Amino acid sequence: PCAKCGNENMEDRCVRILEVFEKPNVASLRGVVMTCAPPDDRLKPLPPPKARDGKPAPRPRKICYMNPEDPNLGFIWIKPRQETFKRCGLDITRFVLKHEGRKNEIVSVRYQAMSPEILAQLLDNHRRVSVRGVRRREDMQAWAYGTMTGSGPRQPMGGAKGDGYGPYACHSGDTPDDIRALFRHAVDTDVLVEIGESIMPGLRTDLKKMTNIDEVTRMGLYGLTTFTCSNYMSVIHPDNDECRGGCYLCAQLHQSGTNKLWHEWDFVYAGYGLVIETWTNTVW
Structure with missing residues (x-):
């Protein structure tokens, strides 16, 4: 543990470890748009592609919005801890999943990660x-705003x-x-x-x-x-790639004009019931 916070409770340490659990019935959230914006100010899906010659018209897309702040979802919110970073120069949260008596680290987030x-x-x-x-x-094309290269x-x-x-x-x-x-x-x-x-x-x-x-x-x-x-935005979706111990790193390099009251550009790990509040210089 850090010499400056080793005697603190785990919640207050600069490198804290939190236990999470897999959410039951997470498959029911696939395709859901998570947003805290009020109904009259939400993005609308893009229209489906036009039918090609000799092919049937695409089926209308089913759109479902959910608010990640809904207490019925039971999501855990992870936010930057300014006082912790000021004290230790680090703000890292690691999540472990307990399975069959063993704890496996699955997700981590670091605020103010880079110089x-x-x-x-x-x-x-x-x-x-x-x-x-x-x-x-296909289930993400309806929300293909922005760019991904x-x-x-x-x-x-x-x-x-x-x-x-x-x-x-x-x-x-x-x-x-x-x-x-x-x-x-x-x-x-x-x-x-x-x-x-x-x-x-x-x-x-x-x-x-x-x-x-x-x-x-x-x-x-x-x-x-x-x-x-x-x-860039996307609906809730699974990534079934075989990474054999590797993982996927994300970095928020810049945010501007963001309404954090609506938690714009935050990241939802629906499978573990986590929401990571992202700011400029966040890595997870």
């Missing part, structure tokens, strides 16, 4: 990404075998711009993995093992794909 210099560099890299947007799965080994929707061996076009290395994009991607992944190691010990080793098994280490140390998002 101002590193944060500025990643934000600049973010703004320079110029890869074609990723097509989202990929960098690194190409991972298109569906994950066909062998696709991971081919990088996105901007990483071919054929032009000076391609080469600069390669280095920006390397910086992004290295920084995220190092921060990830601070909140999920063992992440670095797990990722190396995983990418060595899949033989995708041709780009940098880890062969990772990053997805750069702006004004």
Whole structure:
């Protein structure tokens, strides 16, 4: 424990550990739009695509809104602890899931995770990404506001075998711009993995093992794909990718014009009943 807070209750420590449980019937939340906005100020879904020649018209999309503050959902809210960070210089929360007598760390969040210099560099890299947007799965297309683009080994929707061996076009290395994009991607992944190691010990080793098994280490140390998002949102959905001990890191590089009374851009882990309040410089 930290020398400054080792005698504090777990809740007040700079690195605290909280136990969570899997939510029953979480499948019933799939496709739900979580929002705290009042009904007359909510985003509306995008219209479905038009019917193609010889094909039936798409079925109308079922839209369901829920408020994550609804006490019936029983969500746990995680928010930044300013006094804790001021005292110790850290604000990390780790979550463990107890299963068959064993506790497995599943999710972590760190506020004020990066120095101002590193944060500025990643934000600049973010703004320079110029890869074609990723097509989202059907139940997310209705809310395809904003942009989501990929960098690194190409991972298109569906994950066909062998696709991971081919990088996105901007990483071919054929032009000076391609080469600069390669280095920006390397910086992004290295920084995220190092921060990830601070909140999920063992992440670095797990990722190396995983990418060595899949033989995708041709780009940098880890062969990772990053997805750069702006004004991005999605409905509640499962990610059934096989990561064999790896995990998915998210970083909020910048927020502006955000109505936190409505918890805009917060992140819901519905399966564990968690809501992470995100701000600029949050990693989870």
